[in-house]
Amino acid sequence: MVPFEYYVFLSFLLFIIGLIGVLFRRNLIILLVSLEIMMNALIIFFAALSHFTHDTTGYLIVFFLIAMAAAEAGVGLSLAVLLYKKLRKVYTEEINCFRG
Amino acid sequence: MASLAATEMVSSFNLKVFLVPFLPLIASLTTLIFGKRYFPDKPYVLPVSALLVSFLLSLSLLFEVISGKIYNFDLYSWIVAGNFKVGLGFLVDPLSIMMLCMVTSLSFLIHVYSIGYMKGDPGYYRFFSYISLFTFFMLMLVLSNNLVQLYLGWEGVGLCSYLLIGFWYEKKSASDAAKKAFIVNRVGDFGFALGIFAVFYYLGTLYYHEIFPKLPQLSQVYLSLGGYEIHVPFLIAFLLFCGAMGKSAQFPLHTWLPDAMEGPTPVSALIHAATMVTAGVFMVSRLHALFEMSDYAMAMVAFVGVFTSFMAATIAPTQFDIKRVIAYSTLSQLGYMFMACGVGAFAVGMFHLFTHAYFKALLFLGAGSVIHALHHAADPNDIRIMGGLRKYMPITFWTFLIASLSISGVPGLAGFFSKDEILAYAFFSKYPWGKFIWFMGVVIACMTAFYTFRVFFKVFFGEFRGEEALHGHHPHESPKVMTIPLIIISIGAIFSGWLGIPESLGGGAHFQRFLETVLGHPELPHVEHSTEYFLMALSVLAGLLGIFLAYLIYVKNPSLETVFSSRFRFVYNFIYRKWYFDELYHKIIVVPTLWLSRTVVNLILDTFVIDQTVNGSAKTVEATAGFFRRFHTGLINHYNWFILLGLIIYFLFMYLK
Numbered sequence: 105m106v107p108f109e110y111y112v113f114l115s116f117l118l119f120i121i122g123l124i125g126v127l128f129r130r131n132l133i134i135l136l137v138s139l140e141i142m143m144n145a146l147i148i149f150f151a152a153l154s155h156f157t158h159d160t161t162g163y164l165i166v167f168f169l170i171a172m173a174a175a176e177a178g179v180g181l182s183l184a185v186l187l188y189k190k191l192r193k194v195y196t197e198e199i200n201c202f203r204g
Numbered sequence: 205m206a207s208l209a210a211t212e213m214v215s216s217f218n219l220k221v222f223l224v225p226f227l228p229l230i231a232s233l234t235t236l237i238f239g240k241r242y243f244p245d246k247p248y249v250l251p252v253s254a255l256l257v258s259f260l261l262s263l264s265l266l267f268e269v270i271s272g273k274i275y276n277f278d279l280y281s282w283i284v285a286g287n288f289k290v291g292l293g294f295l296v297d298p299l300s301i302m303m304l305c306m307v308t309s310l311s312f313l314i315h316v317y318s319i320g321y322m323k324g325d326p327g328y329y330r331f332f333s334y335i336s337l338f339t340f341f342m343l344m345l346v347l348s349n350n351l352v353q354l355y356l357g358w359e360g361v362g363l364c365s366y367l368l369i370g371f372w373y374e375k376k377s378a379s380d381a382a383k384k385a386f387i388v389n390r391v392g393d394f395g396f397a398l399g400i401f402a403v404f405y406y407l408g409t410l411y412y413h414e415i416f417p418k419l420p421q422l423s424q425v426y427l428s429l430g431g432y433e434i435h436v437p438f439l440i441a442f443l444l445f446c447g448a449m450g451k452s453a454q455f456p457l458h459t460w461l462p463d464a465m466e467g468p469t470p471v472s473a474l475i476h477a478a479t480m481v482t483a484g485v486f487m488v489s490r491l492h493a494l495f496e497m498s499d500y501a502m503a504m505v506a507f508v509g510v511f512t513s514f515m516a517a518t519i520a521p522t523q524f525d526i527k528r529v530i531a532y533s534t535l536s537q538l539g540y541m542f543m544a545c546g547v548g549a550f551a552v553g554m555f556h557l558f559t560h561a562y563f564k565a566l567l568f569l570g571a572g573s574v575i576h577a578l579h580h581a582a583d584p585n586d587i588r589i590m591g592g593l594r595k596y597m598p599i600t601f602w603t604f605l606i607a608s609l610s611i612s613g614v615p616g617l618a619g620f621f622s623k624d625e626i627l628a629y630a631f632f633s634k635y636p637w638g639k640f641i642w643f644m645g646v647v648i649a650c651m652t653a654f655y656t657f658r659v660f661f662k663v664f665f666g667e668f669r670g671e672e673a674l675h676g677h678h679p680h681e682s683p684k685v686m687t688i689p690l691i692i693i694s695i696g697a698i699f700s701g702w703l704g705i706p707e708s709l710g711g712g713a714h715f716q717r718f719l720e721t722v723l724g725h726p727e728l729p730h731v732e733h734s735t736e737y738f739l740m741a742l743s744v745l746a747g748l749l750g751i752f753l754a755y756l757i758y759v760k761n762p763s764l765e766t767v768f769s770s771r772f773r774f775v776y777n778f779i780y781r782k783w784y785f786d787e788l789y790h791k792i793i794v795v796p797t798l799w800l801s802r803t804v805v806n807l808i809l810d811t812f813v814i815d816q817t818v819n820g821s822a823k824t825v826e827a828t829a830g831f832f833r834r835f836h837t838g839l840i841n842h843y844n845w846f847i848l849l850g851l852i853i854y855f856l857f858m859y860l861k
Contacts, residue, residue, distance in 0.1 A: 127844055203837055
């Protein structure tokens with residue numbers, strides 16, 4: 105049986121990977137993917153918590169998070185597509201219409 | 205004296221009293237809001253019918269008051285603060301019912317007249333709305349039972365006067381005249397407001413029925429100001445009289461009234477002759493007990509009146525604008541009313557106010573009818589292009605003749621009785637200036653007759669001189685809707701005086717006795733009828749002399765017309781330029797004010813203080829924004845970093861706490 109710490113470590117690792125992706129990558133699609141990775145880290149963490157504490161609340165939150173992640177991906181991707189259609193650009197350093 | 209009927213105070217709500225002022229208000233607002241879109245051709249229907257109902261209600265109230273009822277009730281408490289309490293209330297006593305009947309009857313007839321006079325004007329609905337609104341405020345003024353509501357009506361009629369003088373606001377002269385009227389009245393109303401404050405400060409109430417019993421407390425109260433001891437009743441009377449000087453166009457605030465003739469003629473007739481300008485006389489009469497407490501106040505009223513009256517009577521014969529001549533005659537007659545008040549004969553002053561309203565409105569409406577006939581001319585007000593109109597406009601001719609005879613004091617007509625009463629009361633007055641007032645009164649009566657008949661002869665006699673100006677059009681009699689009100693008002697100009705025929709002529713002076721229940725009876729020594737007949741004969745002779753002189757100069761021997769003006773060039777110019785009052789005020793008030801506002805206010809205050817504040821705040825915002833805009837790169841990655849940083853700071857903060 106895999107101990108709880110492994111799950112926590114996996115979740116932490118995924119979160120850091122996602123965070124680094126969000127902070128350093130320049131491609132809009134990759135940014136969205138990184139966000140998904142961070143979300144997955146959370147999901148794993150909640151599922152593990154729920155499993156080891158025998159409390160179903162964690163599972164409940166997991167379902168909500170999955171639904172939310174799907175919605176977020178849908179909205180995010182469609183925005184990215186619209187942005188691409190409008191500007192023909194996917195690299196964030198090129199998209200600075202709101203520069204002050 | 206007629207025995208007084210037992211008076212009965214009614215202090216509960218009465219619908220009739222309420223409806224008299226509020227019907228015109230409703231009509232006015234409805235016409236203003238819906239008139240332009242829904243009934244642009246017939247905006248007069250509502251105001252005219254509202255006024256008719258108001259008039260009938262006033263008449264029925266008149267009979268109730270004669271039978272001894274007095275209404276005094278509050279509609280609701282308007283302002284309550286500590287022991288200061290003012291309600292929106294109504295007081296119907298002999299004084300206000302007389303004003304009520306006069307205002308509603310004239311207002312109704314002038315509304316009807318305006319149907320014809322204002323026809324085809326783009327502001328037809330606006331006119332009826334304003335003039336109804338005016339009637340509402342005027343009725344609130346006369347019906348009020350406290351000083352604050354009087355002030356409300358006072359300002360309201362001022363507003364309507366402004367709106368109606370500037371009715372043809374595209375004309376520069378009209379909008380200037382409107383502003384002038386409003387600003388000059390501000391000066392007077394400032395004093396009036398201070399007077400109301402003073403009444404409250406010293407008496408603690410603003411209700412008439414509470415003021416009068418408390419007045420004796422003031423008889424020995426003095427206020428020391430800069431080393432002088434000022435008698436408080438005089439101070440209050442002076443401040444209140446400032447308001448009266450503004451509203452009733454008395455010297456030194458008289459200059460707005462002649463300019464106010466820029467408004468449509470029905471407005472001149474209703475507002476600037478019959479009703480609004482008499483509000484000052486009404487107010488002085490209403491507070492007569494206060495004025496009577498100080499001989500100085502009475503002297504002030506009398507001398508301001510006599511000076512204005514004399515000055516206006518000298519200016520009138522030199523003017524060529526038919527409405528301006530009548531406006532100066534109004535000034536003069538208002539001065540006459542104040543003369544009556546200044547010798548303690550308030551009831552007689554009100555009697556003259558009442559008769560004057562009819563014959564002066566008639567003069568104005570007659571002039572309006574003439575102007576209407578000549579409206580093709582460039583300046584239809586100029587009496588130099590008129591002449592011989594007797595043939596073309598018989599009804600206007602006869603009614604104008606009645607009004608002229610009435611104002612000149614020809615026996616049997618309204619003006620005779622009231623003018624004569626004033627002169628008699630002045631002569632027998634207990635005040636030392638009474639004889640002087642009487643003498644000036646006779647002189648002014650002569651001048652009044654002269655300039656009134658100057659206009660009359662120049663307009664209706666001789667040959668028509670306006671062919672050129674009219675481009676071949678012939679003047680024509682006005683439509684029936686204008687001539688019928690003329691005829692009805694001329695009945696008033698003849699018979700309104702018959703209500704107050706003095707005892708020496710076999711009458712009962714019912715009008716004066718009726719008002720004296722409110723205004724008090726002036727103390728007179730026992731008067732022989734023969735002296736009275738002598739005085740009467742003298743004033744009638746003065747009037748006839750004026751008429752004869754006018755006949756001599758303007759009909760019999762027109763070459764005499766220019767003798768005076770060419771012989772006494774300097775005096776003539778002085779009078780023709782209205783004693784240089786406009787120029788004087790321009791020099792000592794308008795120019796310094798403009799200088800002050802252009803240099804001190806504009807250059808110093810505006811450019812340094814206000815502009816620097818405004819620009820400075822803008823610059824501060826700009827500098828702050830310039831610093832923060834560097835963070836606003838528009839790049840999502842940077843924002844992600846900021847979010848992370850923010851989160852870290854947040855958790856650090858939570859942890860450290």
